[in-house]
Amino acid sequence: MQTLDLTVHTNPTQQCTVQKTPFSIGSDKYNDLVIHDHSVDKGHAKIAFKEGQYYLVDEGSINGTRVGGIRLEAYRLKALSDGNLIQLGLVIIEIKISSPAPAKIPVFHAKQHQTLSIERMRLDAIGLHKSTRPVFGTTLLNDISLSFLPKEFVVIAGVSGGGKSTLMDALNGQRRAKGKVLVDGCDLYKNFNAFKNKIGYVPQDDIVHLELTVGEALNYAAHLRLPSVSSSYRQQRITEVLEQLQLTGRKNVSIERLSGGQRKRLSIAVELISNPSLFFLDEATSGLDPGTELQIMHLLRSLANAGSTVILITHATKNVAIADMVVFLAKGGRLAYVGPPKLAFNYFKVQDFDSIYARVERQLSPSQWEEGFKSYAFYRKFVGERQKTIPQNTIKPVPIKPEFRQQWWVLCRRNLTVLLKNRISLALMLLGAPILGSLNFALWTSDLFNTKTGNASQAITMLFVTVIMAVMSGSLATMSEIAKETAIYRRERSAGLGVVPYVASKFQLAFLLALYQSAVLLACMVAAVKLTVDNSTLAAMYFSLFLASFGSMILGLLVSAVAPSQSVAPLLTILVLVPQVVFGGGILPTNEFNSVGKTFNSMMLTKYPFESLVSLSGLGADVAKDSCWQKTEQQRKVLSEKQAAVCNCYGKNVFKQCKFPGLGKIKKSSVLSADLLKARLLIQGVFDSYGNTFQINFVESSISMLRLIALLMMIVLGSQFIKG
Numbered sequence: 001m002q003t004l005d006l007t008v009h010t011n012p013t014q015q016c017t018v019q020k021t022p023f024s025i026g027s028d029k030y031n032d033l034v035i036h037d038h039s040v041d042k043g044h045a046k047i048a049f050k051e052g053q054y055y056l057v058d059e060g061s062i063n064g065t066r067v068g069g070i071r072l073e074a075y076r077l078k079a080l081s082d083g084n085l086i087q088l089g090l091v092i093i094e095i096k097i098s099s100p101a102p103a104k105i106p107v108f109h110a111k112q113h114q115t116l117s118i119e120r121m122r123l124d125a126i127g128l129h130k131s132t133r134p135v136f137g138t139t140l141l142n143d144i145s146l147s148f149l150p151k152e153f154v155v156i157a158g159v160s161g162g163g164k165s166t167l168m169d170a171l172n173g174q175r176r177a178k179g180k181v182l183v184d185g186c187d188l189y190k191n192f193n194a195f196k197n198k199i200g201y202v203p204q205d206d207i208v209h210l211e212l213t214v215g216e217a218l219n220y221a222a223h224l225r226l227p228s229v230s231s232s233y234r235q236q237r238i239t240e241v242l243e244q245l246q247l248t249g250r251k252n253v254s255i256e257r258l259s260g261g262q263r264k265r266l267s268i269a270v271e272l273i274s275n276p277s278l279f280f281l282d283e284a285t286s287g288l289d290p291g292t293e294l295q296i297m298h299l300l301r302s303l304a305n306a307g308s309t310v311i312l313i314t315h316a317t318k319n320v321a322i323a324d325m326v327v328f329l330a331k332g333g334r335l336a337y338v339g340p341p342k343l344a345f346n347y348f349k350v351q352d353f354d355s356i357y358a359r360v361e362r363q364l365s366p367s368q369w370e371e372g373f374k375s376y377a378f379y380r381k382f383v384g385e386r387q388k389t390i391p392q393n394t395i396k397p398v399p400i401k402p403e404f405r406q407q408w409w410v411l412c413r414r415n416l417t418v419l420l421k422n423r424i425s426l427a428l429m430l431l432g433a434p435i436l437g438s439l440n441f442a443l444w445t446s447d448l449f450n451t452k453t454g455n456a457s458q459a460i461t462m463l464f465v466t467v468i469m470a471v472m473s474g475s476l477a478t479m480s481e482i483a484k485e486t487a488i489y490r491r492e493r494s495a496g497l498g499v500v501p502y503v504a505s506k507f508q509l510a511f512l513l514a515l516y517q518s519a520v521l522l523a524c525m526v527a528a529v530k531l532t533v534d535n536s537t538l539a540a541m542y543f544s545l546f547l548a549s550f551g552s553m554i555l556g557l558l559v560s561a562v563a564p565s566q567s568v569a570p571l572l573t574i575l576v577l578v579p580q581v582v583f584g585g586g587i588l589p590t591n592e593f594n595s596v597g598k599t600f601n602s603m604m605l606t607k608y609p610f611e612s613l614v615s616l617s618g619l620g621a622d623v624a625k626d627s628c629w630q631k632t633e634q635q636r637k638v639l640s641e642k643q644a645a646v647c648n649c650y651g652k653n654v655f656k657q658c659k660f661p662g663l664g665k666i667k668k669s670s671v672l673s674a675d676l677l678k679a680r681l682l683i684q685g686v687f688d689s690y691g692n693t694f695q696i697n698f699v700e701s702s703i704s705m706l707r708l709i710a711l712l713m714m715i716v717l718g719s720q721f722i723k724g
Contacts, residue, residue: 004047004054004080006033007094021049025088026059027229036233037119038197038226038274039063039089039400047080054080054097062228063089063400089228090194090397119198120150120307121184121277124390128170130163130177130333140166141177141333142370147386148325150277153304154311155320155341157353158329159361164313165282166333171311172201172280174494183278185393194397197225197496200276200308202267204283205487209414210256211421214247214266217255218273223410225274225495227403237273245269245299254421261292268299274495279303281312290318297322317353325382328356330366339378347378402498411505419509425480432473433517433549437524440466446530449619452664456619456686459529459661460693463613464586466525467548467606471580473517474552475559478510479573482560482720490723499721506557507713514550521545531617540698541616547702548609551709552580555605558712561719580606589689608705611693615701620694622659623649623683629691633684654679 008014016033024031028042035044041061048055055077058065065072066087072078080086084095128144131137140163148154156164169175173192181188183195208217218241222234229237242248245265250258255266264284271279281300285293297319304310304324312323320326320341328337328344337344341353348356360369373379419426440462448459482489489502522542525531533541559576563569581587583597584606593601601607614620623629628636628647636650644650648657652672655663658679666678687694 002052002054002097005096005098007096008033008035008091018047018054021047021054023047025093027233029230029232035088035091036229037089037091038228040091041089041228042230044088044228045086048077050077056080056086061088062403062406064398066398087398089400090197119277121198121309122150122391123148123171123278123309123311124182124185124387125171125179126182126387127179128167128177128181129179130166130170130175139332141170142335144179144333144335145383145387146171146327146335146338147383147390148309148311149386150309151304151307152309152325153301153323154309154325154327155323156311156313156327156329157315157317157320157356158327158336159331159357161331162329163333164329167327167329168280168282168311168313172199172278174201182390185391186397191397194400196494197274197400198277199495200271200274200279201491201494202264202271202281202284203487203491204286206263207267207270207488207491208255208263209418209485209488211254211418212414213252213254214242214258215251216417217266218242218269220410220414221270222273224407224492224497227406237275241269241272244272244302246295261288261296264288264296265299268296272303275308277308279308279310281310283313283315285312285314285316288316294319320353328360330360330369332366334366334370336360336366336369336373337378338373338382343378347376400496402496402501404498404501404504407498407501408504408508411502412508415505415509429477429513430516432476433469433520434524436469436473437521439469440524440528444529446528448529449531449617449661450664451659451661454661456661456682459617459619460614460686460690461586462525462529463617464584464606464610466521466545467584467586467610467613468581470518470521470545470548470609471552471555471606472577473521474510474514474549475556475573475577477513477517478506478553478556479559479569480563480566481506481509482557483563483566483569484560486565486723489720499717503713503717503720506716507554510550510553510557514546514553518542518545518549521549533616533618537616537618541613543702544609544612544616544698544705547705547709548605551605551705551712554709554712554716558716558719561716561723580604583607584610585693586610590692591689603708605705605708608701608708611696612698612701614690614693615696615698618659619661620686620691622657623687624691624695626650626658629683629687649683650680652676 004018006016006018024043024046025033025035026042026044027034027036027040031043043059044061045059045065046057048057056065056067056072057077058072058074060074067078067084080095080097082095082097086093086095125144125146128141130141131139144167156168158164166175170177171181173181173188176189188195218238222238226234226237242251245268247262247265247269250262255263258266268284285296288296293316300310300312301322323341325339326337326341326344330336337347344353344356345351348359350356350359444458444462447453448455448462493499519542522545555576556573559572560569563572579600583600583604585601586606590598590601626647626649628639628644628650645652648654649660654676660683662682663679666675666682668675
């Protein structure tokens, strides 16, 4: 039997020999080869031996198994040859098939497991340039080349306007610049989706939900960033990170009760869950007391020692000596220094690091500092010589596609947890509909639809107001749902979160709330005003109100998605709600709009539920079926008494055969023609304005509403895609 040797290309390289088949590979501890990488499934693949040939089988993994760059079909045998490169998620394994295995190669036995360490990566930037606009713009980065090696702790400092954040975002792919950024010799910009799971990034804003506890925040982060590992390993990572960040004692404490330093450590902990190889931190030590700032610096030093390349922007220069390298930028994104912190004192001829700022701003121009340093020996040593050793990476990584169902379920659970803990938001969502619905008892009499004592105009107004209540309670409930977590969303998107599962989780919450709010509003309406409808009609009315509520929640999510901040969202919500009232067709009838108004009316969320409710209530059903009322006003005027007599809502039987609210209020006289005129005028006053709503096709109206909601959902999806 031939010997199959596996070389797992991580740093350090791991080797093993397949002793028996089938040989399982995955992240679960029960595999023969255990790889604790978030891109590797619990049971990712197996190696089988049949008729003198080794075969590889993908076990239906999420991120796939590739041989020679070609993805394997699940559960299909693929013959292995000597020298094949296997890719499991992001992990590369080299195959060597030979005669009896060398005795010195370490062996993985079935019950022997090994955790793979952090994959060490170097980062190189070549000729980075960025300006505010293509022509005559302000230069933000000016031809910057840098090389950072694995296990280095790098501090980026510089004067105001030096482009520190711009440089960091160019290095980590958040905001790209002209030039190249290479990770182990591979273009980061072209292969960002493949590397983003290896990059940790802590922005200036907190990237956690304040309503959650420390443990809950880390647990949800672990489920999103380590989807393929076992739950035991996930909990192990959470425990390790809590201990590493000295947050074990705060695990069950709400994040909003943490100090500023503890929140910053938690933001770092969220990123550490996935063992990033490249770790970027923007102002992670700003605003902290000296003791906490020193703790953070020592923590970052230990992360670099463990294998990560750590890059930090900071203005707190007291403890810069802890770092390996300092990058100092002059105004306009010009490189003024790269090298060890202690050697910067001699180069700038200062006694302490703080004095460098004043010297760079006042002594020479930014271009002079740049030219002087690029001709200095340090530039050749720490940039030029390093860039000569950039590896030529011929193996292009394969991007990992987000797993929709897993991410959606995690986000749904997190949304629910955050909502239940945010009492103000929860109260707004749950009490809005009952409060608005209870106004029906103060506004209307219970006999609005009664033929004898009712009032058709008020009945129509009541139905429109109910729709307005559904739209208002819905949009107000979701108007800040996305805006409040913009920073969190952007960071999670760059770490592998899919747009579709994120938006779908918000739609799921809106769907459940709409079911509740529409039920409450319908119950209040039915309790306040007597409706003589059957159960099927009542169900149709509920569906119409549900569409109004759900559609308005999607509208609220759209406002939240485009709002630049959470404080602006309520103002934008008012701007989109006013047209829903004005152009909905309940205040000013649709037939009185001009062409522009009718176009707006067709786009309103209030239009279709309102028309459906009027039709379903049956208040004008008899009039809509009446052959006389189907004629024009001029045709009705020339009808003879005999012709009018066959029409129940126009002729002499109007008081007996026609069901229309308020007919019984007409005081009858001895002259029948005078009484008929009064009845016709009563009906015509409502018919001329709202006759088009008396017999609406409920199915067609609902389909039109669903199309409008689908359009809004697509716009929300597009807005979030652009934002991410």
